[in-house]
Amino acid sequence: MSNLIHFTDKGMYVPLADVYIDPWKPVARAIITHAHSDHARWGMGAYLCHHQTIPVLKKRLGDNNYQVFRYGEEITINGVKFNFYPAGHVLGSAQIRVEYGGDVWVASGDYKLQHDGISAPFEAVKCNTFITESTFGLPVYNWKPQAEVINEINAWWKLNQEKGKCSVIFAYSLGKAQRIIHNVDHALGDIFVHGSVENMNTAYSEAGIALKPCRKVSAGFGKEAYRNALIVAPPSADGSEWMRKFEPYSTALASGWMALRGARRRGAVDRGFVLSDHADWGELNTAVKATGATRVIVTHGYTSVFSQWLREQGLEAFDVETQFSGESIDEDAIKT
Numbered sequence: 141m142s143n144l145i146h147f148t149d150k151g152m153y154v155p156l157a158d159v160y161i162d163p164w165k166p167v168a169r170a171i172i173t174h175a176h177s178d179h180a181r182w183g184m185g186a187y188l189c190h191h192q193t194i195p196v197l198k199k200r201l202g203d204n205n206y207q208v209f210r211y212g213e214e215i216t217i218n219g220v221k222f223n224f225y226p227a228g229h230v231l232g233s234a235q236i237r238v239e240y241g242g243d244v245w246v247a248s249g250d251y252k253l254q255h256d257g258i259s260a261p262f263e264a265v266k267c268n269t270f271i272t273e274s275t276f277g278l279p280v281y282n283w284k285p286q287a288e289v290i291n292e293i294n295a296w297w298k299l300n301q302e303k304g305k306c307s308v309i310f311a312y313s314l315g316k317a318q319r320i321i322h323n324v325d326h327a328l329g330d331i332f333v334h335g336s337v338e339n340m341n342t343a344y345s346e347a348g349i350a351l352k353p354c355r356k357v358s359a360g361f362g363k364e365a366y367r368n369a370l371i372v373a374p375p376s377a378d379g380s381e382w383m384r385k386f387e388p389y390s391t392a393l394a395s396g397w398m399a400l401r402g403a404r405r406r407g408a409v410d411r412g413f414v415l416s417d418h419a420d421w422g423e424l425n426t427a428v429k430a431t432g433a434t435r436v437i438v439t440h441g442y443t444s445v446f447s448q449w450l451r452e453q454g455l456e457a458f459d460v461e462t463q464f465s466g467e468s469i470d471e472d473a474i475k476t
């Protein structure tokens with residue numbers, strides 16, 4: 141097997157094509173797996189990405205030299221073939237297949253195997269070397285089916301209505317927020333969103349994804365408008381002045397970290413819902429097997445645990461240091 145992709149101080153690099161994948165320092169040409177801020181940074185000479193990623197990048201990074209790709213589409217640079225495949229993580233998220241001289245690598249970015257109802261579902265891609273995250277790479281992370289978590293959110297919302305409280309759920313404004321808006325029961329009441337979520341919703345509609353109706357929280361609405369409503373806001377809104385208009389309210393956080401009792405206790409929220417846009421332990425293992433890769437490189441999360449586990453399964457596996465951050469509780473997409 142060749143060294144098609146190198147790990148450098150600027151990020152993952154394909155020297156034969158002079159292209160980086162999700163670099164963390166400015167470079168001339170960058171392939172971007174998805175629009176989260178640890179994977180798509182400012183200052184690239186050209187951004188090569190899936191067409192649905194571009195509306196979000198424009199909001200985050202302004203106008204740039206964006207080059208548009210679709211899933212399955214192939215581009216060849218200096219004889220190296222690149223393809224984008226769905227990663228199931230957020231809108232437009234892609235795994236990058238890189239092929240040269242019969243050797244195939246896949247850089248998966250962030251991914252999940254559960255279908256969220258909005259993002260194009262993850263597709264396993266055969267390769268020799270698979271580059272994977274391991275944000276939730278411990279056996280303790282074992283997600284319930286999405287429908288069960290959504291039912292829990294609906295039930296919590298209903299209970300709050302019975303108590304005369306507004307429901308405020310904190311979720312990443314890119315990906316998680318839209319997943320909640322798309323899947324909760326709109327018959328229960330109105331849904332309002334924070335400005336940063338509204339901003340991302342607009343990017344989703346520009347990318348051709350029609351979300352169910354929701355309105356932006358604004359001065360025009362009185363307290364009564366929010367009484368039975370569900371408010372979707374980024375975690376950074378927690379404890380802010382912005383929250384006062386919803387009083388009395390109950391708060392919840394939707395995150396993979398809510399699987400840990402300690403994380404739930406430390407947070408100030410009333411409820412935790414275990415909902416992640418990353419693969420759990422079982423999904424990581426399923427994904428690795430499905431690629432048929434004999435070599436696996438682990439980039440972020442519980443890297444040493446997961447790579448050691450893979451070695452015990454007979455694979456060649458190792459971890460590398462990168463600047464990808466996994467699923468942080470804090471908002472990372474957009475500040476408004």
Ligand SMILES: [Zn+2]
Pocket residue numbers: 174176179229250
């Ligand atoms: Zn991500």
Ligand SMILES: [Zn+2]
Pocket residue numbers: 176178179249250273440464465466
């Ligand atoms: Zn990541």
